Amino acid sequence: MLTTIILQAVTAGASLAAFAKLGAALGAGIAAIGAGIGIGKIGGSAVEAIARQPESVNDIRTTMIIAAALVEGVALFAIIVAVLAIVM
Amino acid sequence: MMCKNKHRGWKLVFLLMFLFTQQSFASQQVEKEPFNAGEFLIGHISDSYSWHITNIGKTDISIPLPIIIKSKERGLFVFFSTKFEHGKAIYQGFGLSKSTKYKGKVVEYLRNGEEYRPLDFSITKNVFSLLISAVLLCFTFLSLAKFYKRTPMKAPKGFQGAMEYLVIFIQDEVIKPSIGKDYLRYSPYLLTLFFFILLNNILGIIPIFPGGANLTGNLAVTMVLAICTFIAVNLFANKDYWKEILLVPSAPTWLKIPIPMMPALELVGVFTKPLALMIRLFANMLAGHMIAMVFMALIFVFGSISPLLGTGVSVFSIFFAIFMNVLELLIIFIQAYVFTLLSSIFIGLSREETSHETTKKALN
Numbered sequence: 001m002l003t004t005i006i007l008q009a010v011t012a013g014a015s016l017a018a019f020a021k022l023g024a025a026l027g028a029g030i031a032a033i034g035a036g037i038g039i040g041k042i043g044g045s046a047v048e049a050i051a052r053q054p055e056s057v058n059d060i061r062t063t064m065i066i067a068a069a070l071v072e073g074v075a076l077f078a079i080i081v082a083v084l085a086i087v088m
Numbered sequence: 089m090m091c092k093n094k095h096r097g098w099k100l101v102f103l104l105m106f107l108f109t110q111q112s113f114a115s116q117q118v119e120k121e122p123f124n125a126g127e128f129l130i131g132h133i134s135d136s137y138s139w140h141i142t143n144i145g146k147t148d149i150s151i152p153l154p155i156i157i158k159s160k161e162r163g164l165f166v167f168f169s170t171k172f173e174h175g176k177a178i179y180q181g182f183g184l185s186k187s188t189k190y191k192g193k194v195v196e197y198l199r200n201g202e203e204y205r206p207l208d209f210s211i212t213k214n215v216f217s218l219l220i221s222a223v224l225l226c227f228t229f230l231s232l233a234k235f236y237k238r239t240p241m242k243a244p245k246g247f248q249g250a251m252e253y254l255v256i257f258i259q260d261e262v263i264k265p266s267i268g269k270d271y272l273r274y275s276p277y278l279l280t281l282f283f284f285i286l287l288n289n290i291l292g293i294i295p296i297f298p299g300g301a302n303l304t305g306n307l308a309v310t311m312v313l314a315i316c317t318f319i320a321v322n323l324f325a326n327k328d329y330w331k332e333i334l335l336v337p338s339a340p341t342w343l344k345i346p347i348p349m350m351p352a353l354e355l356v357g358v359f360t361k362p363l364a365l366m367i368r369l370f371a372n373m374l375a376g377h378m379i380a381m382v383f384m385a386l387i388f389v390f391g392s393i394s395p396l397l398g399t400g401v402s403v404f405s406i407f408f409a410i411f412m413n414v415l416e417l418l419i420i421f422i423q424a425y426v427f428t429l430l431s432s433i434f435i436g437l438s439r440e441e442t443s444h445e446t447t448k449k450a451l452n
Contacts (some may be wrong), residue, residue: 069426073364076371 024082031078038071123392125385132381133302133374135214137169151297153216157182158207159196169210173277182206215308217301218258218441221287230285257426258282266432267439277320282428289420293413305373307366316367317346317400317431320425323357325438333358352389361434365427376416421447 033035046064050057093099152170159165162181171179178197185195186204193212195203211219226433232251235244244252263278264271288309291299303309331337332356338346343350383405391398 065422066426066429068245069368069422071425072372073368076375077364079375080367080371 024085026077028082029087031075031082034078036077037071038075039068042071044068053084098268101290119272123385128388129378133305133377134192135212135306137172137212139213139216139297139301147173151216154212155182155194155210156208157194157196157210160204160206179376187279195427213301214306217288217291217298217303218309220298221291221303222283225280225283227286254283255279257345258425262425262429264431266429266436268436269441274320274422274432277316278432278435281316281431282424284422285313285369285424287429289424292373292377293416293420298389300378302373303357304369305377307370310366310370313369313427314362317365317434318359318362321362321434321438324435326440329438330443361430369423369427372419376412376419379412380409381414383412 042064046060049060093250138153141149141151141228150409154166155169156164159182165180165182167179171177172184177368182194182196185191185193185205187203190203190205193205194208195207198204228251231282232248235248258279259271259275262282263275267274285304288303292302292304294300334351335408336350336354339350385400387398387405390401399422
């Protein structure tokens with residue numbers, strides 16, 4: 001059903017900028033899903049590891065924050081691509 | 089507020105949020121142009137030729153910054169950006185462009201009506217902020233060094249103690265484990281990198297002068313930092329490092345001859361690692377700045393529909409903006425730490441000695 005709506009918009013003569021915005025918004029949403037899943041898994045395994053060995057809390061916390069920053073970096077690449085899709 | 093409740097601080101903050109939300113009623117008589125959220129956002133995040141501080145009534149208070157341009161035919165021009173009167177005037181053949189290609193930048197209007205962008209060395213808002221943070225950094229660390237030189241065995245107190253803690257934390261937890269035994273050679277660069285990024289991130293989140301210029305949210309600045317890391321990694325690398333990249337001894341031969349696929353892939357990897365550093369820092373800082381701006385713009389967007397809606401939204405908007413700024417404080421430190429950590433890891437990897445190198449050195 002989505003493809004019929006898009007095809008109707010194309011035949012009605014919608015400009016390419018509208019599709020760029022649609023694509024960019026969808027891409028940003030999917031990137032958010034990816035980041036959410038990734039960082040959720042990191043947080044979950046960090047909490048499990050702390051439960052198993054409470055005295056290594058500080059090491060685990062540092063590692064978790066570093067890993068979360070790296071995963072968030074990947075999600076932000078996708079955001080940059082989405083912004084590029086809108087402005088270019 | 090004489091109650092002995094330990095939450096009276098939070099109650100005061102919450103009450104103050106309601107107090108200041110009534111001001112949106114005042115200016116509804118004059119016909120104003122509708123609030124353009126996109127321009128508001130872009131104006132606050134991007135670079136500009138004058139540092140706008142605030143609007144008092146109708147007058148605009150901003151710091152004028154010099155524009156230094158070198159036109160191809162007419163030579164060097166230096167003048168203050170107030171001559172452009174926010175893009176309305178044309179001064180000596182130069183003006184702020186309104187075209188989509190050079191929007192907001194200084195262009196030279198040629199005789200046939202074309203626009204031409206001269207060599208632009210202006211002190212823009214970002215350059216001025218960079219100079220301020222450079223002066224602050226130099227002043228802080230030179231006075232710290234003087235303190236240590238004068239009284240070497242004395243324990244530092246206060247601000248110097250905090251700086252010493254940070255420096256030792258970065259050097260012992262980040263630089264020394266990653267690089268190994270000649271970490272002192274790279275320690276100046278990596279420590280400078282960390283404190284430069286940290287200070288500029290913090291200045292970006294402060295809303296008023298001298299803060300407020302989003303310097304690390306500028307792709308050019310992070311690109312220069314990534315290029316510096318690229319040079320530090322590749323210029324002083326081991327022979328082993330280049331052998332691993334160009335000859336790839338652990339890959340099967342059909343991936344290297346006749347088409348060198350594995351070396352090409354490894355070369356791409358050499359470039360994408362600093363690229364990832366650049367984009368990570370840029371995107372995090374830009375996103376953090378934009379979120380606070382979006383919440384503020386939301387107030388005005390709702391306020392243009394009806395003042396009551398604006399008041400209601402402003403309570404939640406301010407609360408969320410404060411919360412996002414507190415989160416931004418954490419992200420600031422994390423991003424500076426991760427940039428430095430990854431730079432030192434890359435440097436350490438490029439200078440890593442494999443086992444047969446160490447045995448060769450031991451035998452000689």
